Amino acid sequence: MTTAMVRGRARHAVAAVWAVLFLWGLVGVVQRLTAGHAYTAYGSYVPWGLWVSAYIYFIGLSAGAFLLSSLVYVFRLKDLQRVGRVALFVAALTLGMALVSIWFDLGHMARFYEVFTRPNFKSLMAWMVWLYTAYVCLILAELWFETRCDLDTFARRGGPLAPVYRALALGWRCPESPEALAACHAQSRRWLRVLGSIGVPLAVTFHGGVGALFATVAARPYWHSALYPIFFLTGALLSGGGLLLAVVAGLDIVSEEERARIVRRLTRFVVGLLLFDLVLEWSEFSIPLWYGVGEELDVLKTVLFGPYWWVFWIVHLLMGAGVPLWLLLRRPGDRRAVAWAGGLVALTYMAVRLNLVIPAQLEPALRGLERAFVDARLVFHYVPSLHEWSVVAFIVSTGAAVFYLGMRFLPLVPVRAEEGGA
Amino acid sequence: MRTLDDAQARAVRAEESMGTAMVQGEEGVRAEAGALTDRREFVKELLAATGGLAAWMALRPEDAAAVPRAARAADLLDRPEPYPEGNLLERMRADLLRALQKPVHERKWVMVIDLRKCIGCKACTVSCIAENNLPPGVVYRPVVEEEIGEFPHVRRRFIPRPCMQCDNPPCVPVCPVGATWKRADGIVEIDYEACIGCRYCITACPYNARTFDFGEFYGEGTPEVMDYERRPAFEYGKKWQRAPGRDGSPVGNARKCHFCLHRIENGMLPACVTTCLGTATYFGDYNDPESLVHQLVGSTRLMRLKEELGTEPNVYYLV
Numbered sequence A: 001m002t003t004a005m006v007r008g009r010a011r012h013a014v015a016a017v018w019a020v021l022f023l024w025g026l027v028g029v030v031q032r033l034t035a036g037h038a039y040t041a042y043g044s045y046v047p048w049g050l051w052v053s054a055y056i057y058f059i060g061l062s063a064g065a066f067l068l069s070s071l072v073y074v075f076r077l078k079d080l081q082r083v084g085r086v087a088l089f090v091a092a093l094t095l096g097m098a099l100v101s102i103w104f105d106l107g108h109m110a111r112f113y114e115v116f117t118r119p120n121f122k123s124l125m126a127w128m129v130w131l132y133t134a135y136v137c138l139i140l141a142e143l144w145f146e147t148r149c150d151l152d153t154f155a156r157r158g159g160p161l162a163p164v165y166r167a168l169a170l171g172w173r174c175p176e177s178p179e180a181l182a183a184c185h186a187q188s189r190r191w192l193r194v195l196g197s198i199g200v201p202l203a204v205t206f207h208g209g210v211g212a213l214f215a216t217v218a219a220r221p222y223w224h225s226a227l228y229p230i231f232f233l234t235g236a237l238l239s240g241g242g243l244l245l246a247v248v249a250g251l252d253i254v255s256e257e258e259r260a261r262i263v264r265r266l267t268r269f270v271v272g273l274l275l276f277d278l279v280l281e282w283s284e285f286s287i288p289l290w291y292g293v294g295e296e297l298d299v300l301k302t303v304l305f306g307p308y309w310w311v312f313w314i315v316h317l318l319m320g321a322g323v324p325l326w327l328l329l330r331r332p333g334d335r336r337a338v339a340w341a342g343g344l345v346a347l348t349y350m351a352v353r354l355n356l357v358i359p360a361q362l363e364p365a366l367r368g369l370e371r372a373f374v375d376a377r378l379v380f381h382y383v384p385s386l387h388e389w390s391v392v393a394f395i396v397s398t399g400a401a402v403f404y405l406g407m408r409f410l411p412l413v414p415v416r417a418e419e420g421g422a
Numbered sequence B: 001m002r003t004l005d006d007a008q009a010r011a012v013r014a015e016e017s018m019g020t021a022m023v024q025g026e027e028g029v030r031a032e033a034g035a036l037t038d039r040r041e042f043v044k045e046l047l048a049a050t051g052g053l054a055a056w057m058a059l060r061p062e063d064a065a066a067v068p069r070a071a072r073a074a075d076l077l078d079r080p081e082p083y084p085e086g087n088l089l090e091r092m093r094a095d096l097l098r099a100l101q102k103p104v105h106e107r108k109w110v111m112v113i114d115l116r117k118c119i120g121c122k123a124c125t126v127s128c129i130a131e132n133n134l135p136p137g138v139v140y141r142p143v144v145e146e147e148i149g150e151f152p153h154v155r156r157r158f159i160p161r162p163c164m165q166c167d168n169p170p171c172v173p174v175c176p177v178g179a180t181w182k183r184a185d186g187i188v189e190i191d192y193e194a195c196i197g198c199r200y201c202i203t204a205c206p207y208n209a210r211t212f213d214f215g216e217f218y219g220e221g222t223p224e225v226m227d228y229e230r231r232p233a234f235e236y237g238k239k240w241q242r243a244p245g246r247d248g249s250p251v252g253n254a255r256k257c258h259f260c261l262h263r264i265e266n267g268m269l270p271a272c273v274t275t276c277l278g279t280a281t282y283f284g285d286y287n288d289p290e291s292l293v294h295q296l297v298g299s300t301r302l303m304r305l306k307e308e309l310g311t312e313p314n315v316y317y318l319v
């Protein structure tokens, strides 16, 4: 079999998996829209489940990818220049996926606008929504400045997609003369720098804020930790970095030589962050566990040695930290190994998110409450239902499709070298 | 009892017009016995006067003045004899009616639960479900059971757990849309029509006192969802109609105990208080030094749940 044939087969297999995921997801979404929360497994005592975990997972990817893009636009890191746009695009896409996840989770989906019309700014959740909105505007503006000239070029080439490019460029036309074009690029760079500079504190605030959203809940000792906002930020950078690493190393979007440079740089980030993340986790677990007394003890023991111990030890520690570290440190030159490592880091971070959201809710507020009233929704136990997974499958498959279309049809890798951001 | 006010009249009207399937306590049974026929007539008159049940439901406590004076007086003429001294339910009702004569912000509703008197029958849990038409997954007042000691010295203790109506409620500031707040009389209210169902408040409650309405029915999967499950609830003084396949509020909302606000504003004690078999649950206005609850809160047996969190619960336990 030739390489081309192998590739063709692999492509078919990916397409088949995608189609299955998407169709299954579609069923889930229809169920969700017609039957409300009837098929969910979360209940009144464990009210936040898979969808909330997916939300913080995607939002983390977004913040991470965005902060990496700011290395290009704000801190002018030349090495990553060629993937600045991809990072921005991934940030926008994963943000959308996060918002859809949490939207499906609402009891009244049609009332989401109330967060804008009647916000309660004492609530960290209200802050989050407002900050996301600002963040969406900012990413879209950045993407527009980054790609407007290329979109214009694409539009001028004609073809069936020309009107789409024109619309995405918001009708922008780049000047023809070399001097004017240079001025135009300089203007874009200035704007990108300004927007990126606003974006950095914004992304730090909102993702730290998501950590605070949990950390401020004094009723749940497991969440109520001052370390959380930092933990969330580190997790965001780590998972976002992992995802970019997988994209750059796994796909043919830049030249061989550029890829090697970018991969080297990103590898250093990811390894550093991974180690830092483990240190934070060590503090988070070891301090309450050390003397074996304290309120969150039972929850920590559930995470480490409960029925889902493997989520922590195997999925998170082994697949999400051990294997990637080994691959990145031992086989840094192997493109496939690096792509796998990045992908594993990004993917398994979901285990961290699940282990963060769910265990805190498994402890009854009062001993005996678990037996006080017999009802399937009044239990301190939770495993996501297939329906919940199917909705996530829908979000992931749709996100993947948008990513594919974006990479294929949008100028996400600069057409002319000199346009690449900084 | 003649001195008792229009609130008492409203109490009777409310009970009849709402047609709640509540199990009546002895207080209710005796009160009803004498004056039923007259009251029926009275209700008819009242409905005509106020433009029907729907209009009545919309009446807020401040609108009490809108009830014709003559009607109130007529009702009071037929009040049954007062209960003998020492009947705690009647005393609490008198406390309640006295409190209702004050403006809302001068009342402070509290509940006291005597754990030595609670027999763990769960009549309160059930009456609450009946009163508020609670669906699966929603419970306002579970009774937690604790076993203490070892054989042969074993005891059981029962801890009913309503909403604590905290003075510093952790569930309120977290709401992104301000759909839940602390009322002037101390009750933590939820606006079902504003709540987006994010469930942040449910996670923030340190007593697990908030639950979520998943839109389910006990009768689902059986030949018929029975009529009693389709009856409306009257929480917060509004009519809430649930039906299979309908996703309007309170489906999709956070729900919790509100001390039966719709009852107390109409001169009735909360359902759990009237149905408590052991007379272990007391309710009243803490701002009234004459009230039974004020007296009980002075007990040395007093305890509150998770006092250390600083939530300042308004439910007290006597241990």
Ligand code: SF4
Pocket (backbone or CB within 6 Å): B174, B175, B176, B177, B178, B179, B180, B190, B194, B195, B196, B197, B198, B199, B200, B201, B202, B253, B254
């Ligand atoms: S569930 Fe409703 S009341 Fe509770 S925080 Fe969310 S919007 Fe507010």
